[in-house]
Structures are given as C-alpha cells and as structure tokens.
Amino acid sequence: MTYCVALYLRDGIVCLSDTRTNAGVDHIATYAKTFTVEEPGTRALVLMTAGNLATTQAVVGEVVDGRAFEGGAGRTLKQAETMTAAAEIVGAAVRRVHDRVAESLEAADGRFDATFILGGQIKDGPMRVFQIYTAGNFVEASEETPFLQIGEHKYGKPILDRAMRHDLAIADGAKLALVSLDSTLRSNLSVGLPADLTIIKRDAHKIETHRRITEDDAYFVQLRKSWSDALRAALAETPGAPWLSGDDQSAPRDTNAQTD
Amino acid sequence: MTYCVALYLRDGIVCLSDTRTNAGVDHIATYAKTFTVEEPGTRALVLMTAGNLATTQAVVGEVVDGRAFEGGAGRTLKQAETMTAAAEIVGAAVRRVHDRVAESLEAADGRFDATFILGGQIKDGPMRVFQIYTAGNFVEASEETPFLQIGEHKYGKPILDRAMRHDLAIADGAKLALVSLDSTLRSNLSVGLPADLTIIKRDAHKIETHRRITEDDAYFVQLRKSWSDALRAALAETPGAPWLSGDDQSAPRDTNAQTD
Numbered sequence: 001m002t003y004c005v006a007l008y009l010r011d012g013i014v015c016l017s018d019t020r021t022n023a024g025v026d027h028i029a030t031y032a033k034t035f036t037v038e039e040p041g042t043r044a045l046v047l048m049t050a051g052n053l054a055t056t057q058a059v060v061g062e063v064v065d066g067r068a069f070e071g072g073a074g075r076t077l078k079q080a081e082t083m084t085a086a087a088e089i090v091g092a093a094v095r096r097v098h099d100r101v102a103e104s105l106e107a108a109d110g111r112f113d114a115t116f117i118l119g120g121q122i123k124d125g126p127m128r129v130f131q132i133y134t135a136g137n138f139v140e141a142s143e144e145t146p147f148l149q150i151g152e153h154k155y156g157k158p159i160l161d162r163a164m165r166h167d168l169a170i171a172d173g174a175k176l177a178l179v180s181l182d183s184t185l186r187s188n189l190s191v192g193l194p195a196d197l198t199i200i201k202r203d204a205h206k207i208e209t210h211r212r213i214t215e216d217d218a219y220f221v222q223l224r225k226s227w228s229d230a231l232r233a234a235l236a237e238t239p240g241a242p243w244l245s246g247d248d249q250s251a252p253r254d255t256n257a258q259t260d
Numbered sequence: 261m262t263y264c265v266a267l268y269l270r271d272g273i274v275c276l277s278d279t280r281t282n283a284g285v286d287h288i289a290t291y292a293k294t295f296t297v298e299e300p301g302t303r304a305l306v307l308m309t310a311g312n313l314a315t316t317q318a319v320v321g322e323v324v325d326g327r328a329f330e331g332g333a334g335r336t337l338k339q340a341e342t343m344t345a346a347a348e349i350v351g352a353a354v355r356r357v358h359d360r361v362a363e364s365l366e367a368a369d370g371r372f373d374a375t376f377i378l379g380g381q382i383k384d385g386p387m388r389v390f391q392i393y394t395a396g397n398f399v400e401a402s403e404e405t406p407f408l409q410i411g412e413h414k415y416g417k418p419i420l421d422r423a424m425r426h427d428l429a430i431a432d433g434a435k436l437a438l439v440s441l442d443s444t445l446r447s448n449l450s451v452g453l454p455a456d457l458t459i460i461k462r463d464a465h466k467i468e469t470h471r472r473i474t475e476d477d478a479y480f481v482q483l484r485k486s487w488s489d490a491l492r493a494a495l496a497e498t499p500g501a502p503w504l505s506g507d508d509q510s511a512p513r514d515t516n517a518q519t520d
Contacts (some may be wrong), residue, residue, distance in 0.1 A: 011508070154414035154415050154447070155414050155415070155417060155418050156418075157415060157447050158415050158416075158418065158419075158443035158446065158447055159418075159491065159495075161443075161446045161447055162446070162488050162491050162492065163491055163492050163495050169500075169508060169509060170504065170508035171500035171501060171504045171508045171509040172495065172496070172500070174500070174501055174504060174508075175495060175498055175500060175501070176495060179495070179498075183418035183421075186418065186421045186422070187414070187417050187418055187421055199504075199508075201508075209503070209504065211503065219501045219502060219503070222499070223498060226498050226499075227494065227498060228422050230490075230494035230497070230498065231419065231422050231423055231491075231494065232422065232423050234487065234490035234491065234493075234494060235419075235423050235432065235435060235436060235439070236432070237490070238435055238439075238483060238486050238487060238490065239482070239486075240431035240432070240434070240435060241431060241434055241435070241479045242479060243469070243471065243479070244430065244431045244434060244459075244469065248271070248429060248430035248431045248434075248459075248461075249429060249431040
C-alpha cells in the first residue's frame with residue numbers, strides 16, 4: 001500500500017510519500033514513490049505514484065527517465081511546455097502501459113491500478129497540482145480543494161479536513177503533511193517509513209527541499225510525540241457531557257503529567 | 261454506510277452509532293442501528309449493526325424482537341445465559357438469514373454483508389464486547405485492544421489509536437467516541453446524524469444512558485468546535501522543521517485569535 005499527499009499552498013507545493021511496497025505481508029520492500037524533474041530557472045516538477053509497482057515504474061520510466069517505449073520514444077516531463085501538457089504526458093503513458101499489460105495482468109488475476117499526483121510549475125505558467133487516475137484522466141487541486149491524496153488516504157484525511165487551508169505557511173504545510181502521514185503509519189502497517197518530503201516554492205523553478213525522513217529523523221520523532229501529547233491533552237481539556245453523572249467524569253488532570 | 265464504535269472500558273461500555281442508510285446518493289434514510297436488551301438487575305446488552313439493511317433488520321428481528329423465523333422460533337438475547345451465548349445467538353441468526361437470502365441477493369448483484377457489535381453483561385458473568393462477522397463468527401475486545409469498529413471505520417481510527425485506553429473514565433470515553441464519529445461525519449457524507457450513544461456501566465445490569473444526539477445537541481456542537489480549535493491550536497504550537505528556512509515558517513500566532 002501507499003500514502004501520498006500533496007498540499008497546494010499559496011506559496012508553493014508540499015508533497016509527501018511513504019516508500020513501502022508489499023505483495024502480501026511477507027514480501028515488503030522499500031521503493032521511492034516520489035520523482036522529481038528539475039531545470040533550474042525553467043521548471044520544477046514532482047511526480048508521486050500509487051498502485052501496482054510494475055505499472056507505476058513503467059510509467060515513470062517513460063515520463064521521467066525518458067526511456068523509449070516499445071513503438072517509439074514517448075514524450076517526457078522535461079519536454080512539456082505547460083503543466084497541463086505534463087499531466088497529459090503522464091496520462092498518455094498510463095494508457096500506453098495499460099494497452100500493453102492490462103490483459104495479461106487480468107489473466108493473472110492482477111488488476112491494472114496506477115494513480116499519480118503531479119505538481120509543479122513550468123516557465124511563466126501557474127503552479128498546479130493534478131491527480132491522474134488509472135484511466136489517464138485527471139483533476140486539479142484548487143484553493144477550495146487544496147489537497148490531493150492517493151493510496152491509503154482515509155486515516156490521514158480527518159486532520160487535513162480540519163486544518164488544511166490554501167494560505168498555510170509552507171512550514172505549517174510540512175507539519176500537517178507529516179501528521180497526516182503519521183496517522184496513516186499508525187493505522188496501516190502496509191504504509192511505512194522512510195518518507196520522501198518534497199517542497200517546490202512558487203516561482204522558484206527549483207526543488208527547494210527533497211528530504212528523506214527516516215525513523216530516526218529527530219524532527220519527525222519530536223513531531224510524532226508532541227502531536228500525540230497534544231491530542232491527549234486536547235481530549236482531557238474538552239469538557240465532559242453535562243448529561244453524564246459526576247461519577248463518570250475523570251478527575252481533574254495535571255496536564256504536565258498527562259503529556260509526559 | 262455506517263459508523264459504529266464500542267469502547268471497552270474498565271468501568272463500562274460506551275457504544276455510538278450513526279443512523280444514516282443509503283442506497284446511492286439519492287436514497288437516504290434514517291434508521292436506528294443500535295438496539296438494547298435490558299432486564300434490570302439481570303442483564304443489559306447493546307447490539308449495533310452495519311451492512312445491508314434488510315439483512316441486519318432480519319437478524320435484529322430474530323434476536324432482539326424475538327420474531328419467529330421461518331422454520332421455528334430462534335433464541336433471543338433475552339434467553340442467553342452468558343455473553344458468549346449471546347454472541348453465538350447473533351452469529352447463528354446471521355447464518356440463518358444468509359441461508360435464506362444470500363443466493364437471491366447475489367443473483368440480484370447484491371452482496372450478503374452484515375456485521376455487528378454486541379456488548380454487555382449478564383448476571384454474574386463478566387462485561388464483554390464482541391464483533392460478529394458476516395460469517396457469524398466473532399472476536400472479543402480486550403484490555404490491549406479496547407475498541408471495536410464496524411462500517412466506515414478508517415476516518416475515526418487515528419484518534420482512537422492515539423487516545424483510547426481501557427482505563428479511561430466513562431465520560432472521557434464518550435468524548436472520544438463522539439470525536440471519532442465527528443471525524444467520520446466530516447469525511448464521509450454517507451455517515452450522518454443523529455447518532456445513538458449507549459452506556460452500560462459494569463455490574464449495573466441496566467442501560468445507564470441511551471441518548472439520541474442530533475445536529476442541535478448543545479454538547480456535541482460545542483465538542484465539535486472545541487475539538488477543531490484544539491487541533492488547529494496544536495498544529496500551530498508544534499515547532500516547524502528546523503531544516504526549513506525561516507521564511508517558510510508562519511508568524512507567531514495569537515492562539516486566542518486562532519481559536520475564535
């Protein structure tokens with residue numbers, strides 16, 4: 001399984017993906033699911049993948065590495081003139097891979113399944129973030145719907161629904177994405193560290209941050225702990241229902257002790 | 261869709277269910293999914309249901325209402341001598357309904373799908389909480405795994421994973437169940453209010469609280485707001501990543517303004 005989230009912010013894009021792949025519970029591996037394309041001063045793009053690994057690797061091979069596909073060279077993200085053209089390049093690659101493998105995959109009881117998040121900015125065009133579906137079609141994030149998720153998205157969604165806004169600062173966006181990932185890690189073993197965090201700032205035309213976050217990452221360790229503590233403290237501080245008897249209420253808590 | 265959660269606490273059981281049923285997005289109805297069986301001084305049980313409504317109503321009809329099923333009278337929860345026997349009565353009813361309808365249901369492209377949470381206490385036996393599967397088999401909550409969920413469970417799970425403990429006070433459990441439901445309501449339109457909250461205290465052998473919580477419930481309105489505020493405040497107070505530049509950090513916030 002996979003968890004990838006992209007936040008579309010006023011000042012840039014924050015992308016975060018896990019790296020776990022599994023075929024059953026006893027065939028676990030680590031593969032990057034985030035790929036970047038950069039021409040400083042001209043373009044900076046990030047592509048995240050979810051779904052069947054053979055399929056997503058084939059698509060990435062065509063659109064990022066520019067590996068020729070059977071039947072001629074495909075276009076790559078380096079050649080896209082606009083972000084919409086870039087999304088169309090990914091969509092077309094998904095459909096080509098589908099045409100090659102879907103029938104054999106289904107004959108082997110597999111399922112053709114590949115989704116992508118593509119974000120970035122090219123030349124004078126706007127910064128944009130797209131989610132590309134298995135059929136190769138796509139939707140775009142907006143100020144009203146400022147985040148996109150692929151893979152195991154449900155556990156990490158409640159905090160985004162409550163706290164995500166297009167005008168968050170980039171550092172707050174990074175925190176929020178990491179908290180959303182942490183909620184997913186705790187609830188689904190098939191999503192695992194390390195994670196890849198990528199930040200592209202608006203009009204910078206470069207990959208600002210591309211950081212691999214491991215179990216030992218001091219900031220992530222601290223964030224996980226302080227977030228859990230904050231949730232438990234928030235719960236303790238919220239008043240109990242007035243229609244429950246006093247006997248059922250917890251004793252007043254020492255919040256410091258509570259968060260130790 | 262449905263969301264039901266049961267918390268197995270030292271001092272009792274807290275159960276919460278929504279009431280929305282839907283067949284597509286334009287066929288929405290409100291049905292209770294929580295049923296209680298009470299003999300003051302002897303037994304108090306709560307049964308919550310998820311899945312195909314015709315199936316769950318048939319099971320409830322047999323085990324709660326004691327309606328005779330085709331072929332003879334079934335045993336009901338009022339007749340169970342122990343909680344394990346009660347879970348077996350529900351499991352047997354699920355299998356009987358399966359035998360009657362599964363074939364026709366599948367012929368009509370339907371799916372036999374019914375899961376249950378059963379909690380309570382009978383006479384001198386211990387308080388127990390079971391999750392009963394579509395096949396009629398069941399698992400039990402424990403001090404180490406002190407909550408069970410059925411239906412659309414993922415959105416409401418992160419807060420339970422972080423904050424649920426067997427030794428929470430009952431009022432804290434009620435808060436936690438309501439927060440977990442709120443996370444689900446925000447993320448999935450097919451889960452909807454009103455909700456039914458049921459509390460059975462250990463050794464009380466009666467339904468302590470059975471409260472319908474509507475959109476207008478003053479406590480739930482306050483809880484939803486204060487929880488959202490607390491989450492946003494917690495996010496604002498968590499330090500930003502030291503490896504991001506100062507420009508990307510948000511300005512220090514006035515937490516009071518933040519939580520207004």
